[in-house]
């Protein structure tokens with residue numbers, strides 16, 4: 001068993017999230033890296049103790065890697081807001097990854113660099129050794145299980161995506177055929193998330209060609225740099241389009257589609273080999289939470 005400490009804002013939601021991760025044996029909310037001993041919640045709440053609300057995650061490294069845990073941490077943490085996560089403000093809500101084992105640092109650091117490269121700006125999330133940790137009072141343990149209507153700064157879809165992500169991994173297993181992988185991935189996303197259209201376009205020369213999908217019939221070919229899909233391919237980045245009418249060159253397969261997200265799928269050689277395209281009948285259906293999870297899912301292909 002190994003352990004790692006994640007400060008990602010209010011520990012109620014962060015604890016609940018990590019308890020749902022396969023391979024995690026224990027997630028314990030508490031206070032880390034402060035200047036006193038045995039602090040109470042009220043003391044930490046004054047924001048003068050230096051403690052950060054932190055979750056101690058004990059995990060089985062043969063079932064879940066530290067790299068994946070750190071990547072999952074970034075799906076629930078905004079690494080660009082200093083001393084704030086969601087509506088919660090104060091140094092006690094600063095974000096950080098604290099390690100108990102120095103040898104963990106390079107693995108965590110590599111994920112930090114990856115996230116930084118994607119965002120294009122330096123992260124404010126701390127990375128450093130654990131100095132101290134005190135489990136929080138009993139009423140904070142399993143808070144959201146005890147209080148299902150209780151406050152959670154994480155959007156509900158985070159928890160649905162976590163299950164979806166883990167189930168896709170189990171379903172696809174070691175299947176070598178990428179069309180089979182795309183087929184089950186689109187089916188699972190559609191079944192769980194109920195989007196209007198979920199599917200893949202595969203790179204075929206200088207065009208994208210329709211791949212496995214769920215939803216109404218769609219256009220079969222899209223040129224490089226054309227539409228949202230061809231642009232995501234060209235720019236090699238996820239595109240979140242809150243209103244398709246506002247996207248120059250958007251290709252309308254259905255007038256019912258109002259918002260869209262397109263995520264590139266990379267091959268082993270680093271080239272884009274497909275895109276994952278999801279449409280919704282609602283405006284502004286997708287945000288950075290969807291982008292983070294769909295990017296993780298795209299890596300399964």
Ligand code: SME
Nearest residue numbers: 218227228229250251253
């Ligand atoms: N709207 C996409 C075309 C594909 S359909 O959404 C399924 C685009 O502009 O690339």
